[in-house]
């Protein structure tokens with residue numbers, strides 16, 4: 445009989461939970477690739493006005509979502525890196541792209557009815573999976589901005605480019621998925637992820 449080391453067992457659990465989440469949410473994720481505001485970003489055809497409008501809409505989603513997860517009763521159970529806000533970087537990008545601070549303050553923000561329901565720990569982790577996972581694809585989207593912003597120009601794309609904070613966040617996310625999977629929270633984790641994808645899609649569609 446072959447015994448698994450602790451590290452191998454942990455890796456198997458992570459692949460299981462994360463891999464299953466990826467497969468189960470594949471359709472929701474791929475629908476976003478074709479979403480009207482996001483598609484021109486992915487194919488490198490986006491113009492400045494449309495890029496600013498997209499970032500503004502993302503800001504109106506991420507800022508309230510981040511406040512919501514930080515205030516959740518489950519917030520103390522995860523590594524702080526997983527909750528690190530990314531909306532301030534979005535705000536900075538918008539300012540770098542010439543949006544006035546007063547205009548930022550007037551941007552519409554998603555209300556609580558437009559956010560996922562996070563009634564248990566699994567849903568909470570599922571929601572954070574969508575938020576942290578989005579930084580993986582976002583790196584590629586940041587590169588697709590070269591025709592618009594110029595190769596080597598970092599201004600206006602810090603949110604998408606991610607950086608070290610996004611790496612830490614993703615690692616903390618994988619650890620949280622490990623834990624929630626081991627606790628048997630699979631169904632609620634998937635529900636939280638599904639609802640978060642759906643909430644973002646609805647929010648973007650409402651502006652398209």
Ligand code: HEM
Pocket residue numbers: 462463465466473476477478482483485486573574575576577578579580581582584641644
């Ligand atoms: C045009 C838009 C998008 C494109 C082209 C895209 C593309 C990608 C790609 C290529 C990956 C894999 C990256 C890697 O493994 O290194 C990825 C991962 C991921 N993306 Fe997106 N993405 C887009 C938008 C989004 C949005 C808006 C969200 C959610 C808010 C999202 C959530 C995720 C998640 C959760 C993962 C991790 C999947 C996993 O478990 O491996 N994506 N994306």
